[in-house]
Amino acid sequence: MPEGPTIVAHQKQIKKFEGKTVSESGGYRNPFADDISGEKLMKVDTFGKYLILQFKKIFITVHFGLYGRYLINDTKKVNPSFTLHFGNAFVNFYVVNLKKFEGKADDYFNRKLDVFSKEFNSDEVKKLLLEKLPKKKIGDALMNQDIFPGVGNVIRNEVLFLAKIHPESIVEKIPSKKMDDLIFHIKEFSINSVELIEKKIWKSSSAVYRKEKYKNETVEMYVSQAIKRKTFVVESLQKLYN
Numbered sequence: 001m002p003e004g005p006t007i008v009a010h011q012k013q014i015k016k017f018e019g020k021t022v023s024e025s026g027g028y029r030n031p032f033a034d035d036i037s038g039e040k041l042m043k044v045d046t047f048g049k050y051l052i053l054q055f056k057k058i059f060i061t062v063h064f065g066l067y068g069r070y071l072i073n074d075t076k077k078v079n080p081s082f083t084l085h086f087g088n089a090f091v092n093f094y095v096v097n098l099k100k101f102e103g104k105a106d107d108y109f110n111r112k113l114d115v116f117s118k119e120f121n122s123d124e125v126k127k128l129l130l131e132k133l134p135k136k137k138i139g140d141a142l143m144n145q146d147i148f149p150g151v152g153n154v155i156r157n158e159v160l161f162l163a164k165i166h167p168e169s170i171v172e173k174i175p176s177k178k179m180d181d182l183i184f185h186i187k188e189f190s191i192n193s194v195e196l197i198e199k200k201i202w203k204s205s206s207a208v209y210r211k212e213k214y215k216n217e218t219v220e221m222y223v224s225q226a227i228k229r230k231t232f233v234v235e236s237l238q239k240l241y242n
Contacts, residue, residue, distance in 0.1 A: 002064050004150020005193035005202075007046045008116055010064075012194075013072060014051070015044045020086040027093065029081035032060060032100050041084075046116065047109040048149025053084075054105055061099045068096040113149055115187040122183040129171060129179075138174060138182075139167025140226045150190065154202070157209045157232045159185040167224070167231050169241035178241075208232040 002010075021040050025033040036055055045052040051062040062068075062082070069076075070093045082093040101108060111119040113128070125147060133141045142148050142156045151159075160167050163182040165174060174182075196202040203209060209232055211219045217234045224231050 001066050001152060002049060002068070003152035003155055003190075003193075004046070004048055004116070005155075005190050006197050007049055007051055007064070007150070008194050009197045010051055010070065011044050011046045012198075014070070014091060017041055017084070017086050017089070017091065018044055020089075022084055023087055024085040025083060027080045027082035029096070029098060030083070032058075032098065035100065036060070036084075041086075045105055046150075047105065047111075047114055048145055049152075052105045057102065059101055059103070059105045061101070061105075062093060063097045063099075065095065065097060067094075069094045070096075109149075113147065115150065115190045120187065122180065122187070125183050126176075126179055134170075134172035136171050137167065137224075137226070138165060138169045138171050139224055139231055141171055142186075143227050143229065148186065151186065153229045154206065154209050155186065155189060155193070156229070158206055159189050161208045161214075161232075161234065161238060162189065164238050166235075166238040166240040167233055169239070173241040175241070208234060 018041055022036050025037050035058055039055045041053060042056060043054040045054055049063060053060045070091055072091050073089055075092055076094060080092040080094050081096055082098055084091045111117040112121040112124040114120055128147050129141060132147060133144065139160060142151050159182060162185040163178065165178060165182055193202055196205055208214055208219050211232065213219060214234050217236055219232050219234055221230060221232050
């Protein structure tokens with residue numbers, strides 16, 4: 001499933017249609033064609049794993065799931081689930097899920113949790129984490145989209161390694177400064193990942209994700225049963241807080 005930086009990379013490509021009027025909309029999963037045909041696309045935005053298409057009175061979220069794709073001015077052999085036409089130009093979305101909301105996206109999403117927002121507030125993230133999931137293992141807690149929107153398994157593994165925190169550490173046992181360090185790495189790693197994704201070298205350039213060695217250290221792999229995700233850890237470098 002695409003993580004936050006991948007959705008931002010998608011946004012950058014589709015942003016060229018901002019300010020243009022939708023001449024036609026279709027697709028077999030699109031019940032909103034009548035709502036947006038003839039309407040101007042005011043803004044292409046993101047929040048976590050959602051691409052957001054903001055119109056004057058409504059916005060539509062696009063979730064790519066495991067298999068979602070999009071093409072600009074191109075088609076696949078299969079039917080698109082969602083299409084946007086802007087005169088002669090168009091975007092086709094395949095295997096995506098859509099939701100419609102009234103009003104503006106900023107009224108629904110907490111931008112203080114969004115690492116790509118100027119409003120991002122690390123103290124807000126830490127406070128929410130300690131209030132909601134104090135007894136959780138940090139490796140599991142990082143996948144909670146209500147606290148860490150956009151974080152997926154690549155980010156989860158890489159930032160825990162960068163912060164030198166073992167994924168089995170209990171949230172409330174992690175020292176405050178180490179938690180600050182972790183949240184800092186979530187933001188920086190996410191932002192820096194966009195360019196690597198665009199260059200198609202994101203996963204291959206990882207330190208521990210899907211790796212067997214980090215320098216001379218062994219990278220251990222196991223599946224976290226709570227979230228059913230592969231976990232990669234360097235036991236000698238990542239401290240366990242429990």
